[in-house]
Amino acid sequence: xxxxKTKILxxxxxxxxxxxxxxxxxxxxxxxxxxxxxxxxxxxxxxxGECIQGAKAMGIKGLNVTIPHKSNVIxxxxxxxxxxxxxxxxxxxxxxYDEDNESSNQDNGINVRTKGFNTDGYGCVRAIEEKTSxxxxxxxxxxxxGAARAVAFQIANSGIDExxxxxxxxxxxxxxxxDLKINLxxxxxxxxxxxxxxxxxxxxxxxSDIFIDTTPIGMYPNVDDKPVASADMLHEDLLVxxxxxxxxKTSLIREAELANAEVVYGYKMLLYQGIRSFxxxxxxxxPADVMENALLDVLxx
Ligand code: NAP
Numbered sequence: 214x215x216x217x218k219t220k221i222l223x224x225x226x227x228x229x230x231x232x233x234x235x236x237x238x239x240x241x242x243x244x245x246x247x248x249x250x251x252x253x254x255x256x257x258x259x260x261x262g263e264c265i266q267g268a269k270a271m272g273i274k275g276l277n278v279t280i281p282h283k284s285n286v287i288x289x290x291x292x293x294x295x296x297x298x299x300x301x302x303x304x305x306x307x308x309x310y311d312e313d314n315e316s317s318n319q320d321n322g323i324n325v326r327t328k329g330f331n332t333d334g335y336g337c338v339r340a341i342e343e344k345t346s347x348x349x350x351x352x353x354x355x356x357x358x359g360a361a362r363a364v365a366f367q368i369a370n371s372g373i374d375e376x377x378x379x380x381x382x383x384x385x386x387x388x389x390x391x392d393l394k395i396n397l398x399x400x401x402x403x404x405x406x407x408x409x410x411x412x413x414x415x416x417x418x419x420x421s422d423i424f425i426d427t428t429p430i431g432m433y434p435n436v437d438d439k440p441v442a443s444a445d446m447l448h449e450d451l452l453v454x455x456x457x458x459x460x461x462k463t464s465l466i467r468e469a470e471l472a473n474a475e476v477v478y479g480y481k482m483l484l485y486q487g488i489r490s491f492x493x494x495x496x497x498x499x500p501a502d503v504m505e506n507a508l509l510d511v512l513x514x
Contacts, residue, residue: 215250221271222494223252225264225286226279230255233511234277237487240507244500249274258285265289269308269325275494276306277487283331283359292328299396300366302359303329305490330493333360334367336486337456340477341423345452348372353417355409355440356427357385360456364427365389369397369404376402377417379409415446425454431463439464447472455479461514484508 222242224234230253238251254276256264261282266289268276278286283302287293290306297303311324341347350373354361357380369376376393380386386406393404407413409428418424424447430440446468447453453469458479469476484505491499 216248218248220249221252221273222249222275223254223273224277224279225254225256225261225282227255227257227281229253229279232279233483233508234279234487236511237484237504237508238491241488241491241500241504244503245495245497247495249495256282258282261285262289265306265327268306269327272308272310274308275490276308277490278304278306278329280359287329289327290329291326294328294330296334296366296370297329297331299392300331300334300363302331302333302363304363304486305330305332305493307493330490331363332486332489332493333363333482334365335489336482336484337364337425337454338367338371339485339489340481341425341452341454343481344475344477345423347423349374350422351375351377351420352423352425353377353379353414353421354425354427355379355414357382357389358427361427362389362392364425364456365393366396368425369393369400369402373402376404377407377421378404379407379414379417381409383408409440411442411446414441418446418451419448421451423452423454425456426465427456429457431455431465432457433459436460437464439468441465441468444468444471447474449473451475452477454482456482458483458512461512480508480512480514 224232232253235251242249286303307328309326352373378386390404390406426440430438452475454477455463455465456479457463461478466476488499
């Protein structure tokens with residue numbers, strides 16, 4: 214029940230009408246009996262600065278940020294977490310109010326600070342670690358776009374041994390590998406890049422422990438597309454994570470099952486990035502089961 218004390222969380226993006234986040238977050242907020250509501254906001258690129266200032270002035274408690282604002286929003290924030298800074302993208306904004314000053318919310322944002330986080334990579338790593346430890350593993354990633362950056366930085370920070378990045382556009386893979394090497398110099402991971410083609414991928418996967426596909430291949434409506442030719446390119450000691458979540462069972466996941474590989478569905482990354490955002494804003498453990506059921510429900514699974 215919304216009343217005069219209800220606090221606001223939300224998600225900004227353009228477009229925004231297809232977001233699954235409100236269902237997941239509102240279920241979590243209701244479960245904990247918190248007087249909060251989570252809303253979608255359609256924000257155009259040219260109004261991003263005004264949006265953040267307006268959110269501060271209105272006492273908004275937290276925002277998720279989705280496409281296309283994840284990088285551009287950074288210049289409008291007061292502070293940024295180190296992982297988000299390395300990734301160069303923010304998907305979560307915490308609004309930190311001066312709680313000692315009751316009137317601070319109405320203070321045109323003067324006593325409010327914003328801090329940006331990126332929880333996408335955390336979501337992916339937590340989803341995989343439900344099934345297996347990442348430590349000392351060889352991880353192969355296909356794609357070098359926004360999601361791959363978030364995943365690669367978090368994975369590279371999680372004690373892995375070797376990272377192989379395969380991308381159609383090799384210079385984008387090179388650029389991601391360079392950024393990883395510069396930012397994570399002391400970590401000592403073996404990072405290699407390859408063009409994404411079936412031969413290279415087959416070779417890289419043959420001695421990989423974990424395969425994360427961050428390309429949109431197989432996403433609805435192109436549900437028959439897959440990044441591998443067949444199950445023969447996979448093996449039973451491999452964990453396969455397709456971050457595409459529509460459909461839940463992508464063609465890649467089906468091939469992985471045929472190969473008796475362990476699978477991690479893409480919706481799990483979506484779930485855990487949301488759970489981490491929830492915990493950043495509210496400072497308490499999120500009700501994961503309830504949020505997962507709400508997400509599965511809204512995804513029609
Ligand atoms: P992006 O920035 O556009 O990057 C897409 C990457 O995939 C690029 O590296 C691109 O290669 C590669 N790619 C695209 N089509 C390809 C094809 N047909 N063959 C080979 N490579 C191809 O997109 P993004 O933001 O990273 O998102 C990628 C996917 O992840 C989307 O499906 C998105 O829905 C999903 N996602 C899921 C979650 C989750 O929580 N589960 C979170 C974020 C994103 P080039 O560089 O050569 O163009």
